[in-house]
Amino acid sequence: MEKLFIPVILGTAREGRRSEAAAKFMLAQVKQAGLETELIDVRDFLHKATEETFPGQEKLGAKLKRADGYVIVSPEYNHGYPGELKLFLDTFYQEYARKPFGICGVSIGPNGGVRAVEQLRLVANEFHAVPIREAVYFRNAADLFDSQGQIKDQGYEKFAKTFLDELTWFATALKAARD
Amino acid sequence: MEKLFIPVILGTAREGRRSEAAAKFMLAQVKQAGLETELIDVRDFLHKATEETFPGQEKLGAKLKRADGYVIVSPEYNHGYPGELKLFLDTFYQEYARKPFGICGVSIGPNGGVRAVEQLRLVANEFHAVPIREAVYFRNAADLFDSQGQIKDQGYEKFAKTFLDELTWFATALKAARD
């Protein structure tokens, strides 16, 4: 059977973003789970809201269409999602349909971005996508990664496994039904 | 193939509830779509939060477990869901897993209960269930049904069809994967 393709979307473009280390951690976990993946960084697709298209959009759309599900890594900004992540997501629609969204939150504080995750679940819902229940919440992110961006708390590997097990279950179930 | 079993849950127990007519309308539509169904009325299972069990709970749990998905018909009370619906839903958990929740809203005003639907989607998410994108929003409910409880606007049959098509798609896909 063909491997599932589950890209990891890094949902912030800010300088000093802690979510980059979180996204790279998730990328490694997805690979280790035997899935095909790659990092999609919203920073590579920044555009102004007045620009209806942007460089690389078509290729990006084809990639999102080929995907069997998504891991989204998003910080929480003011109890919501980053504007640049919303601009990115809103560029596409039917690409996401009937595929699972696994949404991970990142926060400097102890809540792990859980409020942004809730808001993103409702956005995913509108795409006819399936926001899965499991999530990885990267709490206290300023202390969670070392200077090389490696995670210090190995407990996150178990969180990621639970998360990816559910994501894989839904990706497999929905792929079979779409085909 | 066995018929899918999709019960309709009427989510309010208040006197004068408009949602009863909406739930009966949905029940008829589910039957017409060739699915097995029945009405589950939260009024038949009212209990106080201090009562850990209530009469008929075990049989109800078995029914919810047998179901392949759910239609929930809920009014919006103060921008949220009714307390009695939450007490009902919180009684169970694993019964709902990996099954679609189709959530319909009811309101006296023009919004069709959309805020209660959003909050319920997030609750469904915690059950490892799949809140589907489609919904039927019963707006201006005081004028929507005649004195026999029949819907006056035939356009709702089309809304219900779109809704049930998506619910059936997910119910079928997830049943196949669960088996």
Added chain:
Amino acid sequence: MEKLFIPVILGTAREGRRSEAAAKFMLAQVKQAGLETELIDVRDFLHKATEETFPGQEKLGAKLKRADGYVIVSPEYNHGYPGELKLFLDTFYQEYARKPFGICGVSIGPNGGVRAVEQLRLVANEFHAVPIREAVYFRNAADLFDSQGQIKDQGYEKFAKTFLDELTWFATALKAARD
């Protein structure tokens, strides 16, 4: 100047509720801040949704009307608020108008009930009330209190102070404007 009256509403009636210790902690903090207060326990006002009135309702309404703001202590059940809390809150409406709601969350896990708090903020909004930004999140509640119900982590006193400072600011501002 007359003292502000800020009752503490304990929002769950379940057996074994951890929120009781959290509510009693908040009650002590409100007293210590020099405010008038008392505990209102939803367990004392349980009723079925079909019962339009319940014993003590009128006196309770008068108390809520006299209040200058509220502290609500709510656990998170399945990413939402308890049904019994919603039944309690939905019994009243104009009593709450133009007064601050300070909402505290309680959870067995590490998120402190933040999702229930978000949903309750939107409910408070419909009451024309002011859901304040500050909150006290009682995380890992099974380990947070000793066998006498005393909080083990003294850091919560500072959290409560920040919370009550904001609540008092809004209660004072809105009382002056209502008068």
Added chain:
Amino acid sequence: MEKLFIPVILGTAREGRRSEAAAKFMLAQVKQAGLETELIDVRDFLHKATEETFPGQEKLGAKLKRADGYVIVSPEYNHGYPGELKLFLDTFYQEYARKPFGICGVSIGPNGGVRAVEQLRLVANEFHAVPIREAVYFRNAADLFDSQGQIKDQGYEKFAKTFLDELTWFATALKAARD
């Protein structure tokens, strides 16, 4: 007494935005209510998320700081708020504190952007701002305005009045308390 200053923020930059007519309608209503106002168009402050500052930011911040409250006019994109509006709002923080946010929604469909309004209320909450209960929901926006951008349904003037009465009440109450 000095007039209250209540700017109207137009929260989308997309080509063909219907919200522009809605924002201009609200601007006229705010003027007619005897308040000082002006239109702030997020299109004039577009920037990429990697740009920590943008032209005009300082002057804009001073204006937002001087304001006594805000009217935000936002469409709903995929059940959430526009990315460009979030980028705009996230640029500031203390400017908003203890001031009312009146949030109006715009949609092509019948829901009037109510889901985006709910998500924005939670964002406003984090700013220590007061998201008021009243809102104007511009429904079926493609048919609501004529070719000159004039609103066709005069009922909206009454909706705007109810909305501005509440916004003014909170702006006045909170200004007095801040001073």
